[in-house]
Structures are given as C-alpha cells and as structure tokens.
Amino acid sequence: xxxxxxxxxxxxxxxxxxxxxxxxxxxxxxxxxxxxxxxxxxxxxxxxxxxxxxxxxxxxxxxxxxxxxxxxxxxxxxxxxxxxxxxxxxxxxxxxxxxxxxxxxxxxxxxxxxxxxxxxxxxxxxxxxxxxxxxxxxxxxxxxxxxxxxxxxxxxxxxxxxxxxxxxxxxxxxxxxxxxxxxxxxxxxxx
DNA sequence: TGCCTGATCGGCT
DNA sequence: GCCGATCAGGCAC
Numbered sequence: 001x002x003x004x005x006x007x008x009x010x011x012x013x014x015x016x017x018x019x020x021x022x023x024x025x026x027x028x029x030x031x032x033x034x035x036x037x038x039x040x041x042x043x044x045x046x047x048x049x050x051x052x053x054x055x056x057x058x059x060x061x062x063x064x065x066x067x068x069x070x071x072x073x074x075x076x077x078x079x080x081x082x083x084x085x086x087x088x089x090x091x092x093x094x095x096x097x098x099x100x101x102x103x104x105x106x107x108x109x110x111x112x113x114x115x116x117x118x119x120x121x122x123x124x125x126x127x128x129x130x131x132x133x134x135x136x137x138x139x140x141x142x143x144x145x146x147x148x149x150x151x152x153x154x155x156x157x158x159x160x161x162x163x164x165x166x167x168x169x170x171x172x173x174x175x176x177x178x179x180x181x182x183x184x185x186x187x188x189x190x191x
Numbered sequence: 192t193g194c195c196t197g198a199t200c201g202g203c204t
Numbered sequence: 205g206c207c208g209a210t211c212a213g214g215c216a217c
Contacts, residue, residue: 042198051198061213078199079210097198127199171198193217204206 002155006145009069013043013087013094018181020085020096022160024104026152027133034109034133036101036123037158040182040189042168044084046094050173054093064141065093072151074140080127083135085144085153099180101129102188109134125190161185 004023009016018041026035044052053062053075064073065086073084073095084095101123103110110122110132123129130136139151162184167175169190182189 044198053198056214059214075198076212077197078212080199082198084198099198125199168198172196194215196214197212200209202207202209 002157003145003147004070004153004155006070009085009087009145010089011087013045013096014179016085016087017041017043017096017179018163020098020153021163021181021183022158024154024156024158025098025101025133026105026154027135028150028152029106029109029134031109032106034106035104036129036133037104038098038100038153039102039186040098040100040180042097042099042181043179044095044097045179046088046092049177051168051171051175052093058093062093065095066090067141068143070143070145072139072142072144074130074135074137076137077127081130081136082126083130097126098129099126100124100182100188100190101132102186103132106133120187124188 020038020041023038024035054065058066069087071086073086083098087094103122114122114132122132160183164184165178166180168180
C-alpha cells in the first residue's frame with residue numbers, strides 16, 4: 001500500500017486520470033474504513049474547457065479547484081456531492097472527477113448510507129460513491145497527500161487490464177472531448 | 192430577494 | 205430513453 005504523493009497529482013489531468021484507474025480511495029471514519037477501487041474518471045482542463053467549473057473564474061464554490069494539487073474539490077450538484085482531485089499547480093485550475101468505484105471495504109456501512117443492498121448500486125456513479133463513502137462538503141479542500149488525512153488514495157499494486165476512453169457524460173458543454181477513462185468490462189462503471 | 196442552472200439519481204415507459 | 209425531485213450557488217435587480 002503506497003500513498004500517492006504530490007508529484008503524482010502535479011501533472012496534466014489527462015495523464016493523472018488514466019493513472020488513477022485501479023487505485024484505492026479510502027475514507028477513514030469512526031465506524032471504520034470505507035474503501036473502493038477507482039474504475040471510472042473524467043479530466044477537466046483549464047483552458048478552453050467550457051465544461052470546467054473554472055471556466056467562468058473563481059468563486060467561493062470552486063475555490064479548492066484553484067488551490068494546490070493533491071487536494072480535494074468537492075461540490076454539490078442537484079442533491080448530491082461529487083469528488084474531484086486537484087491536479088497541476090496553483091493558478092492552473094484542473095482536476096479529475098472520480099466517477100465510479102468498485103466497493104472493497106466497509107460494504108455494510110455503504111449499504112446503510114445508500115439504503116441499497118445491491119453491490120452494483122452502491123458506488124456506480126459520482127453522486128452514489130460520495131454517499132456510500134460518507135464524503136460531504138466537510139472534506140472540500142483537504143490534503144489527500146498527507147498520511148494523517150481522513151481521505152486517501154493509495155496504490156496497492158493492482159494491475160488493470162484495458163482502459164477505454166470516451167466523451168464525458170452528464171454535461172451540456174464540450175461533450176465531444178475524449179476526457180473520460182474507465183476500466184473495460186468493469187461492472188461498476190456508470191451508465 | 193428571486194430566478195435560473197446543473198460534472199445526478201431513480202423511477203417509469 | 206425520458207422526466208421530475210430538489211437544492212445550493214451565482215447573478216441580476
């Protein structure tokens with residue numbers, strides 16, 4: 001189990017995104033560890049990316065996106081939260097959206113938080129996985145690179161098979177760009 | 192203060 | 205595949 005460091009995140013999101021596939025997201029809670037393997041992500045760029053929350057400039061909501069690489073950017077959309085990891089340096093607001101996980105630890109807690117019993121319904125979407133892992137705005141802007149962090153991403157040496165790329169989904173602008181990456185044939189990839 | 196929008200989800204057809 | 209729920213953020217007034 002190796003914690004991903006600052007250098008991992010301090011790169012172009014189009015490089016970070018596919019590298020995050022197969023890594024493990026862990027939330028250390030009072031009730032125990034809740035974790036899942038990342039199986040689907042999307043990159044959001046700084047320049048000319050109309051779909052990025054950074055496109056119209058900095059506001060209180062997207063403040064974290066303009067901060068340091070290796071920190072979280074968590075925002076609410078409809079009645080849900082989504083989790084991004086910030087990439088590149090200060091002044092270059094780019095990120096990778098974690099879109100889906102394969103549940104590993106704390107599955108009983110996930111079932112309770114989601115009010116669902118089927119494994120595939122626990123973390124197969126950006127809003128679902130934050131609910132399953134109890135990730136809320138409270139964790140916006142925290143440092144993922146610290147050993148002491150409540151939220152971590154680690155490399156457990158798991159080797160993934162094929163990666164598929166596609167256009168991003170669920171957005172109204174700049175859908176065409178092939179910024180979505182997911183593990184081929186994985187059950188937990190969102191629809 | 193009020194109106195509009197959206198990087199979603201779940202239920203229904 | 206379509207649609208409604210439901211709410212925080214952003215912006216105009």
